[in-house]
Amino acid sequence: YVFYKNNVGFPNCDVYVHQLHFCTREMDPVCATNGQTYSNICVFCSELFGGAFDFSHYGRC
Numbered sequence: 001y002v003f004y005k006n007n008v009g010f011p012n013c014d015v016y017v018h019q020l021h022f023c024t025r026e027m028d029p030v031c032a033t034n035g036q037t038y039s040n041i042c043v044f045c046s047e048l049f050g051g052a053f054d055f056s057h058y059g060r061c
Helices: 013-019 041-048
Strands: 030-032 055-058
Touching: 013 041, 030 041
Parallel strands: none
Antiparallel strands: 030 055
16 A cells, blocks of 8 residues: 655545545545544545544544
8 A cells, every 4th residue: 555645734625525435445544533544535524524523633543
C-alpha cells in the first residue's frame, strides 16, 4: 500500500457529496474520533455524513 502524507488540515468532504460510497480503493488512511481507521478521505467522508464522529488525524488510529 502507498500512504500519502501530503494532506494538511481537516478533509474537505464537500468534494465527495455527490459520490458518497463510490470511492476508490486508494490506501490513504484517515483516523476518526470514534477510533476507527478509514481507508481514504472519500470513505471517511461517506461515513461522516450522518455519523457521530469527527476527524482525528491522517494515518492509522
